[in-house]
Amino acid sequence: MLEFRKDLFADERDDNLNVIGKGEQRQDMLGHVTGRTRFFDDHGFDGLLHLKVVRSPHHHARIRSIDVSAAERAPGVKRVIRAQDVPVNKNTLLSLIGFGKDDEPTLAVDKVRYKGEPIVAIIADSDAEAMAAVKLVRVSYDPLPTVFDVQEALKPGAVVVNETYPGNYFEYHDKYDHQKLRFGDVEAAFRSADHVLEERYQMSPIEHASTETNGTIAAPETNNRYVVHSCAQGLFFSLGTTAKILALESNRLHFIGGTVGGGFGGKVDSLTEPLAVLGAMLTGRPVRYVLGREEEMQFGSPRGAERHVIKDGVMRDGRIVARQITSYFDAGAYTRLTSYGVVKCVAHMPGPYTIPNVRGDAYCVFTNRVPATAMRGFGVTGVDFSIEVQMDKLAHLVGIDPMEFRILNAYRDGDMKAHRRVAHNTALIECVQVAAQKVNWPLSETARRASSLSGGGGPRATIPPTVTDEGGRIGRPETRQAPPRLTPGAGASLPAYQPQPAIPVHQPPPAHQPVAPLPSYPSQPATAAPLPAPAPPVPAPPAAPQHGAARFSSVFTRRR
Amino acid sequence: MARMPVQFRLNGSDRAVFVEPAETLLGTIRRGLGDFAPKFGCGQGTCGVCTVLVDGEPRLGCLTLSVTCEGRSIETASGLADGPTLHPLQAAFMEHFAAQCGFCTPGMLMAAKALLDRNPDPTRVEVVEAIAGNICRCTGYEPIINAILAAAQQRGARRA
């Protein structure tokens, strides 16, 4: 079994992995300050051509006809690329790992499914000529009804956005309309709870807005290969995607990149690589395809919108006894990476808390919006935000300090998570303790003494009898048993859920104001201690391991 | 349209180049002359990554027509270092971790240089104002401001 806990802290190791906590010059910094760092666009080529695309002005429309004759005759135009010129004009990004069906064309064929979808590409001698020719392409459309709301899109009879997925939901394992998590019996627990709170959280799409926009320069190279200067965050991912779309052996693509002018997830979709390489193939010349800022902001894939509906049952003493989460991810018109974000979301239900009854349902929904993609913890950030806001509301409802409320419900080592995995290396309690201490937030003695390392497991390691759905689906039978060492007798009559020693309920709810600093915890070095003189890393004493908040504050005290 | 000849100094060397009448200084410096230090971020004057100095004044290369630069002196981040010796601003940016992806850095450096050249001892507020037109999406502005202040201090110390 892997043990990561101690390895995180450089000053607790006795080996030489001790870089954390010290300034260390980055190897790319000199290039940055001298202007010599080469981003994808910082490469000169003789005879460089420029590619621009015609984009859909409609959110959803059937394409009746496309007339490129005027554009083809426009000054400087070298080549017009149509959907039929793209060798494999249907792809889904995660097909490289065999996940999902091909659902997105590089250039739209008979229908556009979001505003901004590329339809025709124009390659010309200059940017300006390419842009002028884009305006000469005549596309006639039959606008179609649209759907922009995730829950509307799931209703029977809703407009079909993406025919690959006629139900407007991504199909997991080719048959399930969503991802499901079941643990215990939430309905029974709601009935027995002292309070039930249901709230709805809605996230907006977010554009990454990196200072460098998406783009690629591709050029014919020796030996019938193509050199590709790419902004991709996942260079080989993009290489594989390009090779698939262009039906090329991947060894004919020489991708150069890794120097990204800000990505944050917005440069993993291979938005420009396939067309730039196709342009170089068709013209035999270097081709540059760079999104303008407006294109980037409007049509570059954002973090998708999410909706989370959370319903919790909580007891007067602060224990959460049931949590139900229904999540809707707006994938936009095509899957891209949202299907994966949904899986991550379900893995983060019900948050870092031990709750004996959990029900989770998460949908990856298609709408007529710009396809969504990765962004900094996507799939997780939205649901975690919602859960934590919900935790504050619950704490308020039962009149318990929100920090103590989290400690009370926090998972601990040995607890069974709703995913039927035993929790290891949990650290929420210590995080809350350190956070409280940093802002002089008063915690009760019980909360300060709490530890992730004690109080978990035992009855908290058991899997409750779980209500099955109509199809009897709640996960594979072999995963319903906890490891034997943790649940002797699991499967027999299950002991009642036993909470941690209750934290005294504050009545009335305390005003959440910082008060005078608490005395430091006995085992803890003072946070204001001066930086120790450089010393060799001290091995952690094996017999007296430092646990709890002290172990975390070592990180802070060493920071400059 | 007929291309027009333009001459200017770029980082101390005389350069002559033919440009389109509507060509931007950013395009001329990058694709015409091969100095890729100034970047393209928006082409709309909103991000500042194209900032260069024209006769010592910070200018947005994406909104400056090359034909208006006849006879002027242009500076980019490529010309900041004196051979292997870094400009104090460059050294301070390294020291203070004032870059992550580095895409905004050449523009930031030029905006900062214009400030220090006319005001060797700026206040924090003056630094903030000087880089107000330069967007950084990665680093956060504090390390950048600190680096510029540190460079000013170091230059002052050297003069004293």
Ligand code: FES
């Ligand atoms: S590229 Fe000139 S301000 Fe953005």
Ligand code: FES
């Ligand atoms: S370092 Fe990336 S934009 Fe400033």
